[in-house]
Amino acid sequence: MSEEKRTEIGDLGEFGLIDKISEEVRIYHPETVKGIGDDAAVFDMGDSLMVISTDMLLEGVHFDLSYMPLQHLGYKIVAVNVSDIAAMNATPKQITVNIGLSNRFSLEAVELLYEGVRAACEAFKVDLVGGDTTASQAGLVLSVTVTGTVPKDQITYRSEAKKGDILCVTGDLGAAYVGLQVLAREKQEFLGNPDMQPKLDQYSYVVGRQLRPVARMDIIHELADKQIKPTSMIDVSDGLASEVFHLCKQSGLGAAIYEDKLPIDKEAYETAAEFSLDPNMCALNGGEDYELLFTISQEDFEKIKNHADIHTIGYMQEKEKGKALVTRGGNVVELQAQGWKHF
Amino acid sequence: MSEEKRTEIGDLGEFGLIDKISEEVRIYHPETVKGIGDDAAVFDMGDSLMVISTDMLLEGVHFDLSYMPLQHLGYKIVAVNVSDIAAMNATPKQITVNIGLSNRFSLEAVELLYEGVRAACEAFKVDLVGGDTTASQAGLVLSVTVTGTVPKDQITYRSEAKKGDILCVTGDLGAAYVGLQVLAREKQEFLGNPDMQPKLDQYSYVVGRQLRPVARMDIIHELADKQIKPTSMIDVSDGLASEVFHLCKQSGLGAAIYEDKLPIDKEAYETAAEFSLDPNMCALNGGEDYELLFTISQEDFEKIKNHADIHTIGYMQEKEKGKALVTRGGNVVELQAQGWKHF
Numbered sequence: 001m002s003e004e005k006r007t008e009i010g011d012l013g014e015f016g017l018i019d020k021i022s023e024e025v026r027i028y029h030p031e032t033v034k035g036i037g038d039d040a041a042v043f044d045m046g047d048s049l050m051v052i053s054t055d056m057l058l059e060g061v062h063f064d065l066s067y068m069p070l071q072h073l074g075y076k077i078v079a080v081n082v083s084d085i086a087a088m089n090a091t092p093k094q095i096t097v098n099i100g101l102s103n104r105f106s107l108e109a110v111e112l113l114y115e116g117v118r119a120a121c122e123a124f125k126v127d128l129v130g131g132d133t134t135a136s137q138a139g140l141v142l143s144v145t146v147t148g149t150v151p152k153d154q155i156t157y158r159s160e161a162k163k164g165d166i167l168c169v170t171g172d173l174g175a176a177y178v179g180l181q182v183l184a185r186e187k188q189e190f191l192g193n194p195d196m197q198p199k200l201d202q203y204s205y206v207v208g209r210q211l212r213p214v215a216r217m218d219i220i221h222e223l224a225d226k227q228i229k230p231t232s233m234i235d236v237s238d239g240l241a242s243e244v245f246h247l248c249k250q251s252g253l254g255a256a257i258y259e260d261k262l263p264i265d266k267e268a269y270e271t272a273a274e275f276s277l278d279p280n281m282c283a284l285n286g287g288e289d290y291e292l293l294f295t296i297s298q299e300d301f302e303k304i305k306n307h308a309d310i311h312t313i314g315y316m317q318e319k320e321k322g323k324a325l326v327t328r329g330g331n332v333v334e335l336q337a338q339g340w341k342h343f
Numbered sequence: 344m345s346e347e348k349r350t351e352i353g354d355l356g357e358f359g360l361i362d363k364i365s366e367e368v369r370i371y372h373p374e375t376v377k378g379i380g381d382d383a384a385v386f387d388m389g390d391s392l393m394v395i396s397t398d399m400l401l402e403g404v405h406f407d408l409s410y411m412p413l414q415h416l417g418y419k420i421v422a423v424n425v426s427d428i429a430a431m432n433a434t435p436k437q438i439t440v441n442i443g444l445s446n447r448f449s450l451e452a453v454e455l456l457y458e459g460v461r462a463a464c465e466a467f468k469v470d471l472v473g474g475d476t477t478a479s480q481a482g483l484v485l486s487v488t489v490t491g492t493v494p495k496d497q498i499t500y501r502s503e504a505k506k507g508d509i510l511c512v513t514g515d516l517g518a519a520y521v522g523l524q525v526l527a528r529e530k531q532e533f534l535g536n537p538d539m540q541p542k543l544d545q546y547s548y549v550v551g552r553q554l555r556p557v558a559r560m561d562i563i564h565e566l567a568d569k570q571i572k573p574t575s576m577i578d579v580s581d582g583l584a585s586e587v588f589h590l591c592k593q594s595g596l597g598a599a600i601y602e603d604k605l606p607i608d609k610e611a612y613e614t615a616a617e618f619s620l621d622p623n624m625c626a627l628n629g630g631e632d633y634e635l636l637f638t639i640s641q642e643d644f645e646k647i648k649n650h651a652d653i654h655t656i657g658y659m660q661e662k663e664k665g666k667a668l669v670t671r672g673g674n675v676v677e678l679q680a681q682g683w684k685h686f
């Protein structure tokens with residue numbers, strides 16, 4: 001047997017692996033406007049652009065059915081994919097759901113899952129048009145693809161932010177991560193004492209953020225109404241810091257973020273403290289918020305400055321100035337992106 | 344604990360499950376021309392139609408890496424999805440590949456897989472534009488989505504066959520199934536004696552059909568050149584009989600198939616005999632041929648009758664006459680669709 005070279009994927013990380021895969025990809029169709037490297041790929045259909053995004057969720061890696069009810073899981077897989085379409089400033093249109101099922105799942109379980117899928121399809125107005133159903137030897141496997149459309153002059157990429165643009169984020173950050181901690185603790189307590197009743201009332205907001213994320217299509221529609229086209233946009237799935245890194249890298253810029261501007265919900269703040277977690281770190285690196293991070297030019301600031309759900313958290317600056325976090329104490333430190341590591 | 348109703352998915356089957364899921368689906372966008380129920384979903388993009396199809400392949404269910412080299416697997420997942428686009432009479436344009444990897448897979452293994460993906464993308468001229476890469480606790484998980492485009496007047500559905508139309512199938516049938524038997528036998532022999540060398544030379548055609556299927560885009564281009572628009576079309580993934588059932592059901596018709604017209608390769612025929620398998624049954628129910636089954640109106644018969652790779656195997660008839668198989672002996676029996684059962 002020959003000694004073959006073996007490089008662990010864990011050493012490379014998800015983004016390193018994607019870079020490797022992208023390196024040798026060839027594009028054959030001039031209509032492919034954008035391939036790998038944004039929230040969605042883009043295809044020129046003549047009258048308008050078609051965007052497409054896809055995600056895979058595996059039991060034991062992305063979700064734990066001991067605290068994720070199937071309806072919520074169904075809702076969540078749709079919402080997180082619609083969120084990618086929103087991040088292109090596009091409107092979701094069609095969705096396909098592939099599902100692999102081990103034999104511990106009954107028809108009734110599958111129906112619960114699809115109840116959630118249908119509820120999200122209704123909430124975000126997207127048509128369930130297909131999918132593959134198959135047996136699995138390894139629990140529940142879900143893979144979802146969403147398409148959307150957007151007029152040619154309205155699409156937003158990660159790469160078009162300009163120096164001086166204002167960084168905005170919607171909603172609040174960190175709550176989904178804090179909610180996950182609550183659910184994990186409840187699971188441990190339940191394993192220790194199966195007769196116990198879950199005590200989740202005082203954590204309803206953070207748990208809801210984990211179980212039932214919302215794709216911010218409402219913001220996309222509002223921005224269109226206000227005639228604001230973000231200069232760049234991404235959805236917050238891996239944590240704010242990681243997403244700021246993506247915008248900076250692809251726009252060839254640096255950024256400055258103000259810690260005291262990070263929107264953190266009161267319940268998330270208090271629950272983080274209960275777990276001895278720094279709420280700012282939860283907001284910066286927690287992940288799964290599915291809010292939108294975007295940049296606007298300064299002239300659009302007046303149009304959003306009083307919006308209750310859009311928060312200005314910093315600005316884009318020269319690449320040489322790096323990615324800075326201005327702490328509550330006024331110190332300037334380098335922003336760290338921890339991101340979501342599942343490898 | 345309450346007694347909850349539990350219906351096994353195995354009792355329902357894949358098509359029963361899909362019917363259940365489809366029942367309550369709502370469509371919100373008038374541009375959705377076709378949802379669940381054909382080889383691909385269809386979306387009206389103004390100038391032309393966009394089609395989308397998706398498939399999931401799981402290790403241990405759809406493939407066995409002990410005899411499926413990773414390059415071939417990468418090629419196959421692209422080819423089988425392109426085949427669905429071909430079955431809509433469309434041209435493939437973009438593809439996304441989601442991949443879940445357990446830690447036994449190295450970067451080098453992933454690169455082999457993508458070598459196959461890229462080779463198929465080149466062969467079928469489709470742009471790899473995205474995908475999700477994630478850790479898996481359960482071996483290799485693959486999910487692929489392909490989009491394509493087709494002029495509005497050229498799309499083919501399963502539902503538009505007419506009484507008297509001629510049933511055609513491309514290439515030959517059953518070889519992929521026979522090839523799978525050869526590979527499974529080799530695996531057993533290898534497990535019994537790990538020093539043995541595989542003896543696959545005399546089975547190269549059937550093994551190749553299993554490991555490296557071809558999507559028949561060549562036929563799609565030829566039909567266009569000959570100005571033939573099939574009245575209905577489907578790709579042969581679950582076995583010819585099962586696909587004839589789909590065309591009949593969706594077109595509201597019956598069909599007659601002639602056993603002596605089934606195209607079976609000589610090597611497949613002989614190898615089937617070696618395994619004591621009926622070659623006709625392999626052709627009718629084997630699956631994974633990825634040939635095209637389509638109907639044409641009788642006036643188009645002249646244009647294809649001398650085509651070496653298009654075989655006329657029967658015709659569509661009134662629903663009341665059922666689905667008939669005319670045996671070599673001249674007997675008329677009811678066609679049985681066994682299909683691919685993985686639940």
